[in-house]
Each structure stands twice: as structure tokens, then as C-alpha cells.
Amino acid sequence: MSAIDVTDTATLSALADALEMAGVSGLEITNSTGHVRIVVDTGRDVQVTPIGKREKQAGTPILVKAPMAGHFISHAPGEANGLSQKAAKGHLLGFIEVGPVLLPVCASHSFSSARQIASVGDLVGFGEPLFELSP
DSSP states (O other), X not given: OOOOOTXXXXXXXXXXXXXXXXXXXXEEEEETTEEXXXXXOTTSOOEEEEEEOOXXXXXXXEEEEOSSSEEEEXXXXXXXXXXXXXXXXXXXXXXXXXXXXXXXXXOSSOBSEEEEOSOTTOEEOTTOEEEEEEX
16 A cells, blocks of 8 residues: 655545545545645535645654554464564565455564564554554
8 A cells, every 4th residue: 555645736636526526524644745634615615734744753663553454463374473673664564364365564664673562363453553663
């Protein structure tokens, strides 16, 4: 799953149109590229408010959250289980298991150490923290 670029006006316009068609009154997105609030007010124009770029403070832990609900597993069946203590962005950290499907959970940033928050087999919800990465 790729992150939404909250600074791209074409993406925000398409998202606002989709929200309006779906009858959703608003949405707020915060990610590594920034923060934006979209408010759909029936009978008026859609209001898109960029709130600004997010500034990460040096040394602040980064949470890796579940991309969807499912059971957390720390490795693929048949593979050795071991969490790297130093790795690059995109490093495979674990999986969310939904029935027969394994959805990979990857590091969103390079890190020097990682702490697993969720336990193997836990039923996790969308957005629930799974790992804490230290830059």
C-alpha cells in the first residue's frame, strides 16, 4: 500500500470527488509527507486544508502500524523468526494474516533498532501499532 502524497493537488481533488460521491462528510490524513483535512459540505464547495509538513524530531521512535485487520505473524511459515536490529526502509518485519493471505508489513523508514509491540498470533485492527523503530 503506498502513502498518499498530501501535497499533490490532483490526488487531493480526486479524493475529494470520491468522498463527495460516497456521501462522506470529511477526512483527515496524516502521514510522512504532511497533514491535510478535506471537508465536504453539501451545497457548497469542498474545502481542502493543507495543515503542513510533518517534522520528525531526531531520535523520535517511528510506529509501524497494521495496514489492515488480521492476525499478526512475525515471519512467513517455514522461515526463521528473527527481527533485525538494523535495516533499511522496506525491510520485511512481519505479516498480517487474513485467511490464506499474508500481507507484508515493511519498515517505513531505515532504523537502527526495532521493538515488536504486537505478539505473534494477536488479532490486530487497522492502524494498530505493531513495531516501534528507532532511527
